[in-house]
Amino acid sequence: MNRRKLLAYGAAVAAAAPLAACGSNDDDSSSSGPVELTISVWSMDSTPEFKALFDAFQKANPDITIKPVDILAADYPTKVTTMLAGGDSTDVITMKNVIDYARYAGRGQLKDLTSAATSSTFSSANGLDAFKQDGGKYFALPYRQDFWVLYYNKKLFDAAGKTYPTNLTWDQYVDLAKSLTAGAGQNKVYGTYHHTWRSIVQAIAAAQTGGNQLGPDYSFFTDQYKTALALQDGGATLDFGTAKTQKTGYASMFETKKTTMLPMGTWFIAKILADKKAGTTDVDWAIAPLPQRPGGTGVTTFGSPTAFAVNKNAKHSAAAQKFVEFACGPEGAKAIAAIGVVPALLTEDIRTSYFALAGMPTDETSKKAFNPDKINLEMPVSDKTSKIDTILNEEHDLIMTKAKSIDGGIAEITSRVKNEAS
């Protein structure tokens, strides 16, 4: 082979390689015969809902086998972004959060599921609104919808001689947390633990005051920041800076009884149930509604849905949609409720069977906490969401570590959102 030929050959190979990667989109719209369906998931070992859904689906559809594409949870959004950009043909893409969903849908990377979403089966699903795009179109269906409640350790309440929380206001909660704090040094038991996420202040404030986290006015954060800082100053929760630098886990704080209360999402229920079953903790727990701002009516909390979407480049588009409708429908809801995960389709039936699970608390307050009056979306979706999210995260750090005052931080948020995300 002479040099010119070699070069020409090399160039041809180089040019063909990316084409080969993008091609082969043999859609089997008839979906007959055995199909291998690929589904992107995160950390499958520690996220049992995926296995529950896959097993249930395969039992109902023996001709379809599921091949999970397992991705490390922390890398999931970036990995999926890269996959989709590269024209990957994974059939079902799990939407870990709404912000990324909005981006994929906006770029036209997902299949239109509007007709399924507006059908009678799915229109009552919690969190469906979060997936509504311009023109009333839907590109994903939620299968689980977590929301925030207040976890508490019954034994530690008994030991302190306090009655279990029912409907607290934030001020009552702060006082209670302070009075429940005991011990010092390594043996200190905190009254409550506020994780480092900004949502614990900002999303709660937005949900319970009606404020908008996309701006332009952020003064509604003030009261909730006062609450959070009062807890921290009173030593009733682990210091924010320490929690952040030590990457403290909220699960271990609660399960090793280092905190008496813990505001957290309902996804934590499945983990407690699993850990108690495995014998790694014996915490005696129950849940109460999230504390409320005074003046509101009923229980308002916030949450974020998780959804399945069909890749526009899917190899088996029809089978993929079949899976999405199954997983997000009543059968899927039943399958994940059986392992303690909160389905988006939360009917009375499923709620009852959920509380019948071994290890679930059975008191009335817990049941009431599980049926809040209103679940607001954790963060509104728009094309500015991701930028504003970064700003809110950075300024949250500064307020919580007291590098900035509450007013100073809010003023900074207001001006940064105006300048950087408009």
Add this chain to the structure above:
Amino acid sequence: MADVLTAAPPTAASSPPRRFSRRWRNTLIGWSFILPNFLGFAVLTLVPVIAAFVLSFMDWDSYNAPEWIGLKNFQRMLHDESTKVALKNTAYYALGHVPLTVLAALGLALLLNRKIAGVGFFRAAAFFPYITSMVAVAVVWNMLFNPEFGPINQFLHFIGVDNAPGWTTSTSWAMPAVIVTSVWRDMGYYMILFLAGLQAIPTEHYEAAKMDGANNWQRFRHVTLPGLRPVTFLVLILLTVQSFKVFDLIVVMTDGGPGRATLVLSQQIYRQGIVEGEFGYASAISLVLFLLVLVLTLTQFWFNNRRERK
């Protein structure tokens, strides 16, 4: 490849074309030796770099067709506070990291450039941090810097410092904490370079200086330092480039926080590109970072050449 080697038969008639073809033959053979490495470089580095250069004038979300927007990405950078903060922080990091690492590495090299028992062990010990995983280094130093339970602040309390810094939890101390960690990690590597440089200085120079009555400091100032100039130059270039590229240490240790106190340029590029999906804007920031490093390196070259000529 065999064809290439026999492409020009040695029996060519006239002599000028023959010389020409032999030269070409040698060139081609030379190229063919570099080719495997160059191909890898071209596909994995050169093409993406050129693509990034072009992309910096475009708006691209990685999926839909890129759109030519001229200098808009650069105009946007002028008004982007986060990028400005990142630039400032990167400069701060470099200004701390480069001189401190040079001083620490040179000090260690001088200390370990003598015949004492177990010098090999101490040299290995100083080099050890460099071969440790950056993530492990960052996590462990984060624990050492813990404001409440960390050994560093406990020690400071012990020696009577009441107002010990909050290190990675404080906006003003987070960057010094990162710099200390990076100096500790890098000094061993540059110590090796300095050691090699020290051993290349002929002992006659020291002897001559001694004969002329130069004391220790004078010998260091007038023999060691000039003798080390090529090595120092190399170390400065490497360190500057490395400082402007810092990423992993910051991501694991502080993730740019608290707030934006340790946000650096490469992290801002990652956020804009990979996280936000604005590859055009991210490429534009990369281009600015590249030009910045280029200008600094050229300045160093120019400076070094001038001093060499003196």
